[in-house]
Amino acid sequence: MKKRIAKLRDAREVMLRLLVPDDKEQLLSMVTNLSADALVWSNPPYDEEKINRWMSGTKSGLSIVAIFENRIVGISAIHQFTRPRERGVGDMMIYIHQDFHGVGLGTVMTENLLFLAKNKGLHRVGLEVVEDNEAAVRLYKRFGFEIEGKKRDAYYGADGKYHNTLVMGVLISKN
Numbered sequence: 019m020k021k022r023i024a025k026l027r028d029a030r031e032v033m034l035r036l037l038v039p040d041d042k043e044q045l046l047s048m049v050t051n052l053s054a055d056a057l058v059w060s061n062p063p064y065d066e067e068k069i070n071r072w073m074s075g076t077k078s079g080l081s082i083v084a085i086f087e088n089r090i091v092g093i094s095a096i097h098q099f100t101r102p103r104e105r106g107v108g109d110m111m112i113y114i115h116q117d118f119h120g121v122g123l124g125t126v127m128t129e130n131l132l133f134l135a136k137n138k139g140l141h142r143v144g145l146e147v148v149e150d151n152e153a154a155v156r157l158y159k160r161f162g163f164e165i166e167g168k169k170r171d172a173y174y175g176a177d178g179k180y181h182n183t184l185v186m187g188v189l190i191s192k193n
């Protein structure tokens with residue numbers, strides 16, 4: 019993926035590029051600065067172990083970051099499975115800093131990520147999302163993700179209540 023500039027709905031411009039090994043500190047900084055609201059439907063903790071797992075995405079070419087004023091403000095990645103019976107199948111994740119929510123960054127990152135995945139010959143991208151995470155569910159549906167199942171009470175929320183999660187997926191090749 020070449021570096022590209024994306025103009026957001028509020029006229030700010032961010033640069034999109036692949037995640038590189040030097041991004042680790044920046045990524046850790048973004049994640050530790052996510053607000054409680056941004057993390058409300060997420061799956062903490064976001065510790066070094068999780069960041070190290072995200073950093074392994076530098077090898078696959080399927081992890082992209084958004085940069086604004088030299089800092090990472092979003093990450094989106096597909097983890098491609100390696101077992102033969104999961105050929106062409108991967109799981110997607112996306113996190114955007116709260117200062118950039120609702121202005122189209124999730125949309126532009128997902129568009130670029132799925133384009134990369136298609137070019138790499140992936141067949142299916144799946145994910146699991148809390149049913150109440152309206153922004154995320156809308157975003158995924160917009161890119162053709164379908165609800166394939168519902169897990170009842172699979173997520174224990176910050177509100178001390180159980181919530182359903184949705185299993186979603188999109189087929190991006192016909193092979």
Ligand SMILES: CC(C)(COP(=O)(O)OP(=O)(O)OC[C@H]1O[C@@H](n2cnc3c(N)ncnc32)[C@H](O)[C@@H]1OP(=O)(O)O)[C@@H](O)C(=O)NCCC(=O)NCCS
Binds near residue numbers: 112122124147
């Ligand atoms: C979910 C997330 C990636 C969406 O990214 P975003 O940049 O805010 O989304 P966009 O501005 O591109 O909008 C995407 C869609 O969500 C809708 N949306 C945005 N914010 C919304 C909100 N607060 N409530 C309901 N819908 C919302 C938009 O209207 C748009 O839908 P449309 O195309 O049908 O109009 C972002 O909010 C985020 O990082 N959240 C925290 C982490 C998270 O929950 N990740 C997903 C875990 S599975």
